[in-house]
Amino acid sequence: MAGQDWRIGVAGLGTVGAGLLTFLADRPGFAPAGGRAVVTGVSARSRSRPRPFDISGLPWFDDPVALATSPQIDVFVELIGGSDGPAKAAVEAALSAGKPVVTANKALIAEHGAELAALAESKGAPLLFEAAVMGGVPAVKMVREALVGDDIKSIAGILNGTCNYILTEMEATGRSFADVLGEAQRLGYAEADPTMDVGGFDAAHKISILAALAFGCAPNYAAAEIEGIEQVELLDIQLARDLGYRIKLVASADRSPDGVLVRVHPSLAPLAHPLAQAGGALNALFIEGARVGRIFLQGPGAGAGPTAAAVAADIADVMTGAVRPVFQAPAASLSPFTPVDPSKSVGRAFLRFLVKDEPGVIAAVSETLAEAGVSIESFLQKPVDNADGVPIVLTTHAVAESVLKAAIERIAGLPAVLDRPRLLRIARI
Ligand code: HSE
Numbered sequence: 001m002a003g004q005d006w007r008i009g010v011a012g013l014g015t016v017g018a019g020l021l022t023f024l025a026d027r028p029g030f031a032p033a034g035g036r037a038v039v040t041g042v043s044a045r046s047r048s049r050p051r052p053f054d055i056s057g058l059p060w061f062d063d064p065v066a067l068a069t070s071p072q073i074d075v076f077v078e079l080i081g082g083s084d085g086p087a088k089a090a091v092e093a094a095l096s097a098g099k100p101v102v103t104a105n106k107a108l109i110a111e112h113g114a115e116l117a118a119l120a121e122s123k124g125a126p127l128l129f130e131a132a133v134m135g136g137v138p139a140v141k142m143v144r145e146a147l148v149g150d151d152i153k154s155i156a157g158i159l160n161g162t163c164n165y166i167l168t169e170m171e172a173t174g175r176s177f178a179d180v181l182g183e184a185q186r187l188g189y190a191e192a193d194p195t196m197d198v199g200g201f202d203a204a205h206k207i208s209i210l211a212a213l214a215f216g217c218a219p220n221y222a223a224a225e226i227e228g229i230e231q232v233e234l235l236d237i238q239l240a241r242d243l244g245y246r247i248k249l250v251a252s253a254d255r256s257p258d259g260v261l262v263r264v265h266p267s268l269a270p271l272a273h274p275l276a277q278a279g280g281a282l283n284a285l286f287i288e289g290a291r292v293g294r295i296f297l298q299g300p301g302a303g304a305g306p307t308a309a310a311v312a313a314d315i316a317d318v319m320t321g322a323v324r325p326v327f328q329a330p331a332a333s334l335s336p337f338t339p340v341d342p343s344k345s346v347g348r349a350f351l352r353f354l355v356k357d358e359p360g361v362i363a364a365v366s367e368t369l370a371e372a373g374v375s376i377e378s379f380l381q382k383p384v385d386n387a388d389g390v391p392i393v394l395t396t397h398a399v400a401e402s403v404l405k406a407a408i409e410r411i412a413g414l415p416a417v418l419d420r421p422r423l424l425r426i427a428r429i
Helices: 015-026 064-068 085-096 106-123 139-146 161-173 177-186 201-215 234-242 304-320 361-372 401-412
Strands: 006-011 037-043 075-078 101-103 152-158 245-256 259-270 282-289 293-300 349-355 376-381 390-396 422-426
Touching: 006 015, 006 064, 006 085, 006 304, 015 037, 015 304, 037 064, 037 304, 064 075, 064 085, 075 085, 075 304, 085 101, 085 106, 101 106, 101 304, 106 201, 139 201, 139 282, 139 293, 152 201, 161 177, 161 234, 161 245, 161 282, 201 245, 201 259, 234 245, 234 349, 234 390, 234 422, 349 361, 349 401, 361 376, 361 390, 361 401, 401 422
Parallel strands: 006 037, 006 075, 075 101, 259 422
Antiparallel strands: 152 245, 152 282, 245 259, 282 293, 349 390, 349 422, 376 390
């Protein structure tokens, strides 16, 4: 189609949709294959909602499925969001009609990626989703294309800007999770319903997609072990810092001969480590390949401009005719990876206990750990003005999670231990 315009249908006119229309208006010469990208149809929940650009001259579709199958468009861009509902219906309709689809929808790809890939490939229609992971940072292309000649062993990083912003602000201002979240919602940085972000689900969608691309499997979101940041207390952040660490929400995927372990949980990174240094709403990612070694990506994981740039890059791929499997291999040959039992994973940990400040307590805690075979790496008791007890915090050497959890249960039962012990992992980075 070189030389001819590409007619683009955009469903969803929120932050990213607005960013895309603004980009295409600002760059009328965006023509990576000769022809221009021209918006010839839009759809959104509300036609009249105030927007930063004028849509009155664009053909309007109440129904995104009608837009997806319209003869007036060559490429369908899905920016509605959500794993099911109208987003899925419209993407399926576009692919069934043989139309290329570009989407920023991580939930859709993480939860239905394999079946959508099969549909796309059966119709010879590209299905592209660079914007679904790390916004403006080209993580998807990096893993799917640039590193296809390597064997990726592990991926770990910060994939949710909202959580990173909240944790950064808690440390910087000494405020609680609830306080910072409330402010972020008032300022419009966090969603009114923040569950997907703070519960770790958004990061889990993204790491499930990267794991599928990296390890040549179908996405297996159901196998991800997910813990959010709701339970991270300011005290944990401060004590971790005293021990030389910063708490981040780390999403990771590791391949071993037993299978793949995909996890999202608050983790400690050494203060000088690039992951600890990635503050505010930044995203950051380490990829470790058998041949290439370690690669580090960092940048804006959200926002209108960066995410729209990623969508535009996918539109450019469609326009230039790039053809490759949706994931790492043809959909027919993909199967979900075998999940590794997280209790078998081995790593270092940070433990915090609230205890009575009386003789023998530290001895009892360390004895229990020693009996279980858990080796203490560092130990800190910090006097605080708290009549209810004193926190003690320690880090361990590498230990199997099942062993650690059994030891924690025994410690929780000691008479001098006043509260549920707190377990955080030290990131394997
Ligand atoms: N809500 C996401 C974040 C951005 O906070 O990183 C879109 O995935």
